[in-house]
Amino acid sequence: MTVYHGEPNGPSFTVLAALFETGLDAALVHIDLAKAQRHSLACAQQAEVAMSVEGEGPVVVVDGEGMTDSVFIACYLDGVSEGKLRPKDPYARWEMMTWCRQLIERTAPAAAHLGLSAHPPIGDAGMLAKIGSVDLRARWHDAAAGLNAEDRLADSKMKIAQAVNKIEAQLDGREWLMGEFSIADLESYAWLAGMVELLPSAFAERPRTADWMHRVRLRPAVAKTLSLARMAAPAAYWAPGPEINRWG
């Protein structure tokens, strides 16, 4: 198993932390997702890599097959290990998958939008020409040109604030989002860690969320994940993520 990952933020954070939580062995290869290096991998043109809904995320290669989309990679890692990252009860599992789904659909595109707006990537034409997905390439062009549309930024900020409110409410009497620690904690932290600095108002007077983020960082697997950073502030590392819902 080889894990091609970027800086420990967003989807790369989820996958690396899930890997270390399971204790599985894997070769780790650092690639610069913000320079579209994923599109030069041998498996880059496989449909499930080229057309990943997640956008620029890590790729886990097993037997030549590239796997993408961090929550599902984390489910895979959980499935081939001891199964400690997902609840066993079907209803609790439904809660976790639904939590992650809503996060993927609403929060992640908003976080990527705000992250890229603050830290625009460089859109080198030769590099972008390798991107197989037409709409992902368009997101690169938009991000490199600067994401300044006020309505989009306001909408994204609102979605981040809603996500933090939801987390704050969910943590009432709980240490972790689903009760037991799970993939939901990793995926939620992955997309929100970079928002603390960009949108401090969303985190103001949210003590349970602050404590929970601290607890996440204290986990040995997370500390190991963050230690792989090559930048001083990996939470400021962004590449085009999932698109904002095209219509309702």
Place this chain on the structure above:
Amino acid sequence: MSDVTLYHWEPNANSGKPMLALMEKGVPFNSHYLDLLNFDQHKPDYLAINPQGTIPAMRHGNRVLTESTAIMEYVDEAFTGPPLMPEHPRDQWRVRWWMKFMDQWLGPSFSMIGWNVFVGPAVRTKDPDELKAAIERIPLPERRTAWRKAIYGLFSEDELKESQRRVAEGIRMLEAALGKREWLASDRYSLADINGFNLGYALPLSQPKLSNDELTPNILRWLRAIYARPMTKACWAMGRTPMVKRVAILEQQYIGREKVT
């Protein structure tokens, strides 16, 4: 009397996913039909069950579950009956990847086109004031926008063009995947196939220039194989609208390029 109640519209898109999963699993359920075209899903009775006003929802005992794909995974895990997920975690990853791809990338493009040609015109004949009030009752802002666009025909040419591009690309990807494997995501019938059938059962009718036995033989083989399953027939027989009767196209043994107009 079953302790499972499914609140659903037609066996089509999101509603059809848990319907067919429950039936394949052999789980009896109480069917609570909501007429999407009559905005039943935004009425107080249903909002008391699912405050987001989205269809489908499932009650099991005293719990209510939403999100059709997550409901399907629950159905597979919570009940005995034939497994609808492959055993190996890598195959399971592929099932989830394709379901997400269809739910979030391909499906919305299909449904934009479907809403533009079917849902919009079907509800547009209603009283304008009644429609306005119906839109205002929709809880989720994104759904409000979607309905407004469908009802008043506000999809832009660019939006529809992009949806058509994605539909063409998605068909190409499905054909390639089904050329590699018997079923969409692994070598056994799974939730990915149930999901995909709900999206594409009328493909040779809705996209005759892109999908037929000449251009996409693997998709047609796959659709017919799913349609041949007794539970698929039973599920689609629960449909009430001409939209879902289109599934009968799959009874034709060969759908050539030139025969379709």
